[in-house]
Ligand SMILES: Nc1ncnc2c1ncn2[C@@H]1O[C@H](COP(=O)(O)OP(=O)(O)OP(=O)(O)O)[C@@H](O)[C@H]1O
């Protein structure tokens with residue numbers, strides 16, 4: 070797809086489709102000693118994305134978003150072709166976003182300043198992959214980034230090439246945007262933690278690992294369903310009655326964990342929530358909703374190792390259980406509802422210990 074500037078929606082902020090044009094703008098920000106916050110997205114923006122943008126507006130002079138549906142993170146059998154794309158709506162949403170921030174003026178007196186998104190980076194596939202890109206890893210040529218040992222568990226078990234695609238695209242985005250700070254969502258917790266590790270391993274300075282922030286999951290105010298672009302695939306009945314079962318199941322697992330049950334028991338309680346929802350929704354005479362649980366699991370946030378079945382909260386909190394470190398646990402799951410794959414997670418323990426914002 071090529072993007073000519075007259076195909077772009079009108080916008081109060083510049084939209085850069087080339088690396089060169091963005092870099093000119095970034096150079097000016099360096100000259101003016103302005104900090105740049107960055108939010109990477111695949112578009113079809115929703116309140117979850119906006120919560121990341123607000124965090125960036127609060128802490129940075131300038132805020133840049135990217136919208137890029139990255140082919141390398143979609144396996145050949147996944148939904149690259151149908152992924153929701155809504156650029157005019159996205160630009161409209163961003164155009165109406167502003168945040169009032171109290172800043173000291175030259176005399177140190179606090180004054181209120183209104184910040185709005187500063188720029189959108191909207192590259193084409195060929196701009197991002199000058200050597201070309203195939204979704205089939207065996208056919209790929211060129212340079213790729215792999216965070217070895219951290220991308221095969223949890224989401225990587227079902228999507229084995231996903232994190233290689235994400236790490237490659239995000240490395241490129243970081244190289245272009247050169248953010249002072251960057252913001253990722255808890256909804257994709259493995260992605261955020263893996264990318265923080267990548268910034269550390271690659272000795273990146275823009276952003277440095279401590280400037281990669283993880284923002285809590287934004288949820289539907291009524292059903293608590295985690296907001297996601299792919300929720301657009303859900304039918305109203307799937308969205309209202311089936312999809313919320315994933316978070317319900319995780320919450321049941323969380324309560325069982327806190328009451329001292331073993332990991333295996335907690336997982337089994339969570340599974341039961343899904344199977345009972347399926348039975349309730351698909352009773353005689355009801356329009357069928359296909360639901361298929363991919364996984365519900367407890368993982369160590371450090372290396373994403375699966376917790377042993379027999380472990381309990383008491384054991385995890387003991388010196389032996391977690392090697393003397395006060396690490397929380399990721400309780401996460403993935404559920405198919407119709408053609409939509411939903412993911413969600415709860416952090417068991419103190420989220421600050423994995424550097425999450427609150
Ligand atoms: N509900 C949410 N709360 C907080 N952050 C979110 C939420 N949804 C997405 N994000 C974050 O926004 C960034 C961009 O995500 P992306 O554009 O893939 O949207 P998405 O809603 O996660 O899409 P998908 O439906 O494909 O999972 C990621 O860092 C992601 O974790």
Ligand SMILES: CC(C)(CO)[C@@H](O)C(=O)[O-]
Nearest residue numbers: 109110111139235238257
């Ligand atoms: C981080 C990301 C923009 C990389 O393509 C994507 O995985 C996403 O939106 O979560």
Ligand code: BAL
Nearest residue numbers: 111142143231257260
């Ligand atoms: N937010 C995750 C992007 C993906 O599933 O491809």
